[in-house]
Amino acid sequence: METIVITGAGGHVGTAIRPLLRDRRRLVLLDRAAISDAGAQETAIVADIGDEKALIQAFRGAAGVIHLAGCTTEEPIEQQIAGNVQGAWNVFAAAKEAGVPRVVFTSSHHVVGHYPRYRRLGSEAILRPDSRYGLTKAFGEQCGAFFADQAGLRVLAIRVGFVGEKPIDRRRLSIWISPRDLTQLIEIGLAHPDLRYALVYGVSNNARGFFDNGAAFALGYRPQDSADEHAAAILSGPPENPDALGSRVIGGAMAQQGFSGDPARIDEW
Numbered sequence: 001m002e003t004i005v006i007t008g009a010g011g012h013v014g015t016a017i018r019p020l021l022r023d024r025r026r027l028v029l030l031d032r033a034a035i036s037d038a039g040a041q042e043t044a045i046v047a048d049i050g051d052e053k054a055l056i057q058a059f060r061g062a063a064g065v066i067h068l069a070g071c072t073t074e075e076p077i078e079q080q081i082a083g084n085v086q087g088a089w090n091v092f093a094a095a096k097e098a099g100v101p102r103v104v105f106t107s108s109h110h111v112v113g114h115y116p117r118y119r120r121l122g123s124e125a126i127l128r129p130d131s132r133y134g135l136t137k138a139f140g141e142q143c144g145a146f147f148a149d150q151a152g153l154r155v156l157a158i159r160v161g162f163v164g165e166k167p168i169d170r171r172r173l174s175i176w177i178s179p180r181d182l183t184q185l186i187e188i189g190l191a192h193p194d195l196r197y198a199l200v201y202g203v204s205n206n207a208r209g210f211f212d213n214g215a216a217f218a219l220g221y222r223p224q225d226s227a228d229e230h231a232a233a234i235l236s237g238p239p240e241n242p243d244a245l246g247s248r249v250i251g252g253a254m255a256q257q258g259f260s261g262d263p264a265r266i267d268e269w
């Protein structure tokens, strides 16, 4: 049975996907915060992704790494760089050094969060990060491309929308992904024989989607869930403020934080 390391395994996404992955594999749960509920197929390790030596040790013998850890809220740039730039570098470099053939990296829709919502973006869209968070997550995608070319790692970067049991507001009707659909994408990253480097959107089959996820479909992704069944309940609630930048762009409230630019530029580009 193969071993997979999950960085940031104790967080929201790690907790949601672990039960869907562990039947078929041994999981090494790596997190800087102790994980106390490791099951029979799981081993918990306390380590920081800032510590490349600890990563190399944890990664040896693994068939793949699912890299979730990082700075996931809009913190000062120093924290973003430590978690999402240096941290991502260390994870890919450690995978190379430890001989791990595959890395699945969870990026974020915030790398394109300044696009207006009426656009339908493919994987090749020019990046328009909406935050320090989105900006530094973009580095992780590029790290994946670099290590795929330079070291032959097989890398899937997933631009995740919103992971949860169900969408929670109008914007999330467009970007929601169920844990089982995200797990399907992760499985593609861990096993697809033709994967070298690919960038896909981590969204379920949502009619209101902002993204053209052809790159995922080409790899065999067939989402099982859709935000649409929750649309009536959400759309019967209060409308978004049509004048707020966050209501017009993909990134929502995070895109609005600190915005002092020209809102017209959002549409001009």
Ligand SMILES: NC(=O)c1ccc[n+]([C@@H]2O[C@H](COP(=O)([O-])OP(=O)(O)OC[C@H]3O[C@@H](n4cnc5c(N)ncnc54)[C@H](O)[C@@H]3O)[C@@H](O)[C@H]2O)c1
Residues within 6 Å of the ligand: 007, 008, 009, 010, 011, 012, 013, 014, 030, 031, 032, 033, 047, 048, 049, 050, 067, 068, 069, 070, 071, 072, 083, 087, 106, 107, 108, 109, 137, 159, 160, 161, 162, 163, 164
């Ligand atoms: N939750 C979502 O809807 C969502 C949406 C888009 C992208 N993502 C991405 O998915 C990944 C997981 O997100 P999440 O919601 O589970 O985040 P989270 O904040 O809930 O969990 C992150 C986990 O990483 C750990 N961690 C943070 N810094 C670390 C470090 N330096 N070393 C070791 N462990 C560290 C934390 O202790 C935590 O357990 C992130 O990369 C995030 O950018 C998530």
